[in-house]
Amino acid sequence: MTEHLTAPRFEMRGVRKAFGATTALDGVDLAVRGGEICALVGENGAGKSTLMGVLAGALQPGAGRMSIDGRPYAPRDPIDARRAGVAMIYQELSLAPHLSVMENVLLGAEPMRFGLVDRARMRELARGALAELGHDDILPEAPVAELSPAAQQLVEIARAVAVGCRVLVLDEPTSSLGAEDTDRLFALLARLKAQGHAIVYISHFIEDVQRVADRFEVLRDGRNAGRGSVKDATIGDIVAMMVGRPVAELFPRTPRQPGEPLLDVEGLGPGGASFTLRRGEVVGIAGLIGSGRTRLLRALFGLEPVRSGRVRLGVVPAPRDPRGCWRAGMGFLSEDRKGEGLAVHLSLADNVTLTRLEPFGRAGWVSPGRQREAARQWVERLGIRCGGVGQGAGELSGGNQQKVALARLLHHDVDVLILDEPTRGIDVGSKAQIYALIDSLVATAAAPRAKAVLMVSSYLPEIRGLCDRVGVMRRGRLGPLLAATARSEHELMLEATGTA
16 A cells, blocks of 8 residues: 555646636645545635536646646546546536436446346446445445435445546535434545545535545635645634634624523424524524424424414514514525525525515615615625625525525514524635624624524534524424533434434
């Protein structure tokens, strides 16, 4: 194993890429050895996906050179890159759900016999690739649509292994995985590393980077901004390189003084969820994916039927439909940012103001100038990076899209903010800004107009760092709300899995 630990498996030097007048990559260098996991980190828009798109043959560089095992490498397209041994697993998996596991694993590389697809050989190759990953429990004939997200991800990796990849790139691989599946993925990456693969791991979760990677490379504004050994760097060190400044406190804690109840829930749904949310506090709900957390939030906002229990906003019964909830002072941020959280084909100004147009005109008429001016104020307050309030929301980075969705709740001036995975898929710099915003909304300094926040998050450091009280949901049942500091992340996970 000594040889593959000394020379780079692949090398990229002086890579440049522009999209029109926008420079996405400005002379970036990256080299990864065989038997090494290198984390590629940076804020949204830093150039990570563009750089890996060049490596994977999806984008052609404007300048620079690449090599694999010391030989020049210039793929014409992703198929060419695959043939050279480079495979990329995207955050949005590129599987054909109507096909079987083995058909997906060998898609485009089907073994042939007498001019026909050799299905027996296909089954054998797929089974071998899955066994190499330690997952011969996945049947080659199984329809991909029936597999869990974690198993579908394994099929993607098996496809890479089956065609003989030497370089594997994973883009946000744990964003839709629970803790148990994340542990399995990390064990799998350790096996691939031991087999001599060069692995690039893209993630916004710096804790994951510390667990799985040997070293890290930071990009900022399309340039190299820092690198180092993971074991020699703290989270603060890495984040400071990413954002270009020291981050004193990721989870700010200004004084908070809980006030009157704004949301009172009693015996809601099959699990009988009961809790009270007060003005000036953040309440978190932890739990595994599928535990019922999202269904609870959607039921509170009238997006799912409430068949039992009682919900009150202040002293009156809560409306049973989203429009009524908005009018009563409760806003909802969906975990599905592009599907539900934003109208991506509309402008930033429209997305911020659509739920409350009354300030901009009368009798159904809206003044576009007044609407744009209100949106500009939110852009400035939340630090939304955009080309103007007329820009399409779908053109913004993930972190800026999330700020737009939050701006809508603030523009509507709701008292109760229900946030489902408010920082999923966004970079650390944007997370820090959103944490500071949430803290400012519930701070004592905001009294008497302090808000109340109810949030669901799969990211336990976020739950413990931002919330005042935390409850754990398991199989549709919500446990008691306790002080966020009363339980460690380990204890929260034990409770979520039922092993406490």
